[in-house]
Amino acid sequence: MTVRLEREQRTMLWTLTMHAHDAASAHPILGDRYAADLLARVDDPPDLGLSLGGNTPLICARAKLIDDAARTWLAQHDEAVVLHLGCGLDSRVLRLDPGPGVRWFDVDQEPVIDLRRRLYASAPSTTVAGDVTDPSFFEQFPDDGPRLVIAEGLLMYLDPTGVRAVIDGALTPGSTLVADTVAPWVTWVAGLQPAMRAADTSFRSSTADLARVAPRLVDEQSLVDATATRTDGLTSTTVRLFALVPHARYAMVLQRYETP
């Protein structure tokens, strides 16, 4: 199935490919059993190469931690709204299988949602196409219950004004935000990554930009640590050594924020 994807829209095929590779490995971190089938139906799936493919454990550890955080939150909220922002083709709603009282919205830009609708014959979620940085975008979602907002691999592609728009628009009172962000130095290093340059995209904001506009931080986990503990052998040793380099441990973090 083909669709014209531009810039950061193409990156969701990278994460999908990583999920598929992880699931086919001897010791999966995430074990996304839907990814390979979805990928097989995408025309022109990406070749990650060594440099991008090396991020597979990190990206799958991130997804695993977000699945766990969402599962815990859903166990405490039978009636709720979930906004899965920048969902790409991710099968989280199938992996978590939320109960009937949960209204789940999978949100991304138009071409991605177009592809998603064609690839997912039926899924227990509502797909919504749009730009999360549009100040009026979030007016269409129900605000009559507890809300979980998930932003995985999204905020770094937005500039600081876009991050503020997501915080101001998506978070109603009593909301929880689960999002990953990157250290300021990573925004610079990411610009050197050949695949990012070929896709004509870049990281435009960091953890510092989110901290400036977000509500109360209730939890933070190093995704470098999460990768080290979920891998073994040379990969785990390399990640553990990397974590000893100053500022490396918090290169990418998973944060949970709550609004009063």
Ligand SMILES: C[S@@+](CC[C@H](N)C(=O)[O-])C[C@H]1O[C@@H](n2cnc3c(N)ncnc32)[C@H](O)[C@@H]1O
């Ligand atoms: C790295 S992918 C992550 C996809 C998915 N969360 C995952 O982990 O597999 C980034 C996603 O963010 C989406 N995105 C970027 N900017 C966006 C915006 N302004 N509005 C909506 N979605 C956006 C892209 O289209 C892309 O699907």
